[in-house]
Amino acid sequence: MSAISSLVPARFLTLIAHLVIVVTIFWSRENNVLACLPLEYTEEEYKNEDTKLVVALAVTLGLFGVELAGFLSGVSMFNGSQGLLSIAAHASASVALLFFLFEQWECDIYWWIFVFCSVLPAFVEIILFIAVFGLKKKAL
Template sequence: MDQYRPVRSSPPSLVSLPRPSGRSKRGAWPGPEGAWPGPEGACPEARPGARLRARRVGAPMPPRGLLVPARFLALTAHLVLLVLLGGDTDPPVRASLPPDFSAEEYARAQRWLWGALGGALGLLGVEFVGFFSGVSMFRPGQSLFSLGAHVAAALGLALALLEDWDSGSFWLLFGLCSVPPAVTEALLLVSVLGCRRRAF
């Protein structure tokens, strides 16, 4: 009768079961040190100093909260000084003329000065449109460039009011401080509005 007795197989031992390894694929089991495995044995986010190194990438820029009001103040100061100079053009016109000038020469010099002031006002309007529409308000590069140019223009116009510069100096300020930021602003307007890209 013993030869017909069924043979019972012993249950598998828990010790013989395979334990999860720390080199398993992502999402299976955590590694031996408690970090989820990755391509190098640990998740990149879990490695010490990973976030610190990520924050150091790129050049440091001033905070946007300071650039926006500073640029607005520079644009406004430039606008106010242009209006003040436009209200009294006699000192710069006389400074650019010889002592014995005629009425025709005075009118020509005044038109020459009005051309510089009117061009600066027009380009300043382009920048105000780009600024208030949000196209360049939150672009640090354009804001820094415009801020520096208009601060220099405001300082130059203030010196022109105090020292009675001639009309040629206003054309120099127009070419150096009004044209370059207005050109970059116009290119931003075309790229954002024409190509329908995001402003920031």
């Protein structure tokens, strides 16, 4: 088994693990929203923080769609660089988000995890997608 073909199942598993943790946070976000608020808060502050977290989680799910589309279409399935980047980002995100969920970190920390572990691999996936399909020469 070559090194690149052994990255494929690891990449898929870390991507799915990150996805499952994001969905779990989405379902049980009340404790994390409360961790973002002061001891005494208004209903408006609660709704504001909840909305921010829902938006962040929804955008993360959208980026999963982008990355899964590129991966399952074969655009980046056997690309070693994208595979290593994706494995590192999603494994790191899985560990960090587990701490975010269980230790009830503040919501601002989610944005850092989001940028480095969701936006970065999805951005590279989009670039690869454009390189494969957008720059392909059309037959005359």
